[in-house]
Amino acid sequence: MASHSSISLEDPVFSYSQFACIGSGFSAIALGATLQRWYGITDIRFFEKQSQLGGTWHINQYPGCACDIPSALYSLSFECNPNWTRVLPTYAELWEYINGVARKYDLVDKMTFGAAVERCVWIEDKGRWRMWIRQKQTGQVIVHECQFLYGAVGFFDQPRELEIPGAERFQGPMFHSARWRHDVDLTGKRVVVFGNGCTGSQIVPAIVDKTTSLTQVVRSKHWVYPPIDEKVPLWLMFTLANVPGTMQLQRFLMFIKMEVEFIGFWDGKFAKAFRKKRQRQVEAYMRAVAPEKYHDLLIPDFEVGCKRRIFDSGYLKSLHNEHLRLTDEPVEEILPHGLKMKSGEIIEADVIVMANGFKTNEFFLDCDIVGRGGETIHEHWKSFGGAEAYTCESLSGFPNFFLLGGPNVATGHTSFLIAVENAINYSLRIIEPLLKGKGSVAEVKRKAEEKYVQSLHHALQDTVFSTGCSSWYNRTVDGKKPWNASAYPWSQAHHWYSCLFPSWKDWRLSGQTEKNKIVKQSHTLTRLLTLTAFTLGMVFWSRRNPNTVLASLLAQPRTILPWLAGAAVKSGTEAFAVIRGTWS
Numbered sequence: 001m002a003s004h005s006s007i008s009l010e011d012p013v014f015s016y017s018q019f020a021c022i023g024s025g026f027s028a029i030a031l032g033a034t035l036q037r038w039y040g041i042t043d044i045r046f047f048e049k050q051s052q053l054g055g056t057w058h059i060n061q062y063p064g065c066a067c068d069i070p071s072a073l074y075s076l077s078f079e080c081n082p083n084w085t086r087v088l089p090t091y092a093e094l095w096e097y098i099n100g101v102a103r104k105y106d107l108v109d110k111m112t113f114g115a116a117v118e119r120c121v122w123i124e125d126k127g128r129w130r131m132w133i134r135q136k137q138t139g140q141v142i143v144h145e146c147q148f149l150y151g152a153v154g155f156f157d158q159p160r161e162l163e164i165p166g167a168e169r170f171q172g173p174m175f176h177s178a179r180w181r182h183d184v185d186l187t188g189k190r191v192v193v194f195g196n197g198c199t200g201s202q203i204v205p206a207i208v209d210k211t212t213s214l215t216q217v218v219r220s221k222h223w224v225y226p227p228i229d230e231k232v233p234l235w236l237m238f239t240l241a242n243v244p245g246t247m248q249l250q251r252f253l254m255f256i257k258m259e260v261e262f263i264g265f266w267d268g269k270f271a272k273a274f275r276k277k278r279q280r281q282v283e284a285y286m287r288a289v290a291p292e293k294y295h296d297l298l299i300p301d302f303e304v305g306c307k308r309r310i311f312d313s314g315y316l317k318s319l320h321n322e323h324l325r326l327t328d329e330p331v332e333e334i335l336p337h338g339l340k341m342k343s344g345e346i347i348e349a350d351v352i353v354m355a356n357g358f359k360t361n362e363f364f365l366d367c368d369i370v371g372r373g374g375e376t377i378h379e380h381w382k383s384f385g386g387a388e389a390y391t392c393e394s395l396s397g398f399p400n401f402f403l404l405g406g407p408n409v410a411t412g413h414t415s416f417l418i419a420v421e422n423a424i425n426y427s428l429r430i431i432e433p434l435l436k437g438k439g440s441v442a443e444v445k446r447k448a449e450e451k452y453v454q455s456l457h458h459a460l461q462d463t464v465f466s467t468g469c470s471s472w473y474n475r476t477v478d479g480k481k482p483w484n485a486s487a488y489p490w491s492q493a494h495h496w497y498s499c500l501f502p503s504w505k506d507w508r509l510s511g512q513t514e515k516n517k518i519v520k521q522s523h524t525l526t527r528l529l530t531l532t533a534f535t536l537g538m539v540f541w542s543r544r545n546p547n548t549v550l551a552s553l554l555a556q557p558r559t560i561l562p563w564l565a566g567a568a569v570k571s572g573t574e575a576f577a578v579i580r581g582t583w584s
């Protein structure tokens with residue numbers, strides 16, 4: 001956790017925006033665009049600690065880096081793209097797409113880069129979030145306030161360390177896949193790659209031919225599915241670009257196809273039979289393509305789906321390369337020029353690449369969010385046993401705060417972006433009354449959050465994620481009881497439906513911001529002044545025109561008095577409520 005010794009509640013506030021978002025990845029950009037599309041709201045600021053927008057697709061630039069969900073679905077529903085060149089495009093193409101969406105909605109000017117959000121505190125009497133943001137280049141801290149705070153900090157923000165002694169002594173370049181050193185040329189080098197998950201299995205085929213030797217050190221096994229990537233044919237690109245509705249149809253069919261795969265994630269006879277069938281197909285593929293000598297190292301004994309699927313991008317074939325070696329022997333120590341294995345063997349290396357993944361199941365490791373009554377987000381999560389959120393995005397005691405891509409939003413079978421869009425739409429439905437001036441604070445109730453989390457974790461017990469493998473979905477944090485803060489146990493159709501119809505009884509909408517209070521006070525004052533002026537005007541006019549019908553009506557106390565009394569009582573009550581601050 002960052003040190004907050006240099007920041008204080010007394011720090012002067014530099015700026016205000018109605019909305020503020022931590023991060024500038026897919027989730028943040030989808031939020032900015034949706035706010036405009038739905039409500040025409042442009043009053044939002046994004047704070048991003050990296051030097052560029054794009055999140056995952058700016059941070060991960062390793063050779064072979066690409067998505068593993070078809071781009072027709074791994075893109076935003078309201079910005080379908082006919083120009084994807086591949087089914088699984090590279091990070092560069094994905095970044096171009098995100099950048100294009102950000103520019104189309106004029107979001108880039110609203111972003112501050114190199115700005116690490118270190119602390120956000122709910123200021124009760126203002127009904128606002130106050131944010132302390134450190135500018136990485138100067139070290140200066142700026143203070144920003146907003147009414148609605150969104151945390152779009154991603155699932156894979158913090159690379160994992162390598163738990164092998166001696167790393168500091170290694171004399172060559174040693175870097176994590178998410179910190180790829182483009183200045184390091186791997187041509188003719190002896191390279192060691194740690195890890196064989198989604199990332200490791202993309203890097204190896206992309207670099208193996210450059211190296212003189214490549215040793216891949218693995219600790220676990222993965223189901224490697226047959227490839228799904230290929231070039232998008234020109235006729236299809238042409239059709240998608242020119243025939244209205246085809247992109248949406250393609251996306252819909254893709255969505256259905258992926259949702260059918262979700263059957264394999266359930267418990268029960270049918271799901272097990274579904275998995276067995278998949279397992280047989282995948283195992284046959286792995287045995288046919290990978291070298292026989294590595295079958296025991298590669299083929300898992302756990303069920304398919306328990307860990308994230310890997311779609312082969314040339315990995316299994318690359319294992320035939322004669323200067324590639326795959327080993328699961330434990331590494332005892334990192335030496336200045338290589339590795340010392342448990343057997344005592346020394347493996348010489350010029351470059352070490354860590355494709356060992358990220359710290360998962362934990363969020364906001366470098367930023368503190370402090371809610372109502374001074375409770376921090378980490379204290380809040382401790383009281384639940386781990387990171388969690390109501391509908392994967394809201395926490396009681398943290399008003400007007402939403403997590404995008406938050407706890408349990410990941411799926412094993414479909415696009416993360418569908419879940420993110422659902423979350424955005426849900427939060428905007430919740431705050432819609434506030435945007436229309438009916439209150440200014442939205443907060444989920446603790447009881448509702450507890451109930452939701454209980455049912456989610458109960459449902460997780462009945463999924464493939466709980467069938468015994470160790471994966472990033474359920475990695476334990478600090479040796480604590482396993483807590484799956486990653487996977488969503490239900491289908492995305494379920495997520496979409498539950499986000500479409502919020503359960504309003506789980507929410508409390510109330511309060512007032514300073515701005516609203518002033519607006520409402522001035523409304524009340526205007527109403528009282530108008531009423532007084534109107535009444536005086538009428539009296540004055542009827543005195544000057546005593547013989548008119550209106551004057552004789554007004555002269556009847558029974559006509560005018562009830563109306564005047566009703567208006568006075570209503571205005572008086574409102575004025576009293578506004579002054580006491582109880583308007584909701």
Ligand SMILES: Cc1cc2nc3c(=O)[nH]c(=O)nc-3n(C[C@H](O)[C@H](O)[C@H](O)COP(=O)(O)OP(=O)(O)OC[C@H]3O[C@@H](n4cnc5c(N)ncnc54)[C@H](O)[C@@H]3O)c2cc1C
Nearest residue numbers: 023025026027049055056067068069116117153154405416
């Ligand atoms: C290599 C890789 C491949 C993936 N492939 C797929 C795929 O094929 N399909 C799929 O569905 N998902 C995939 N994912 C998951 C992917 O992360 C999400 O799909 C999606 O891109 C997440 O977007 P996001 O905006 O929520 O988070 P991110 O893209 O992670 O962006 C979060 C941003 O927040 C910033 N940030 C964090 N903390 C702070 C702070 N304190 N102050 C300021 N800024 C901060 C980060 O710098 C980052 O830019 C992949 C992930 C990785 C790492």
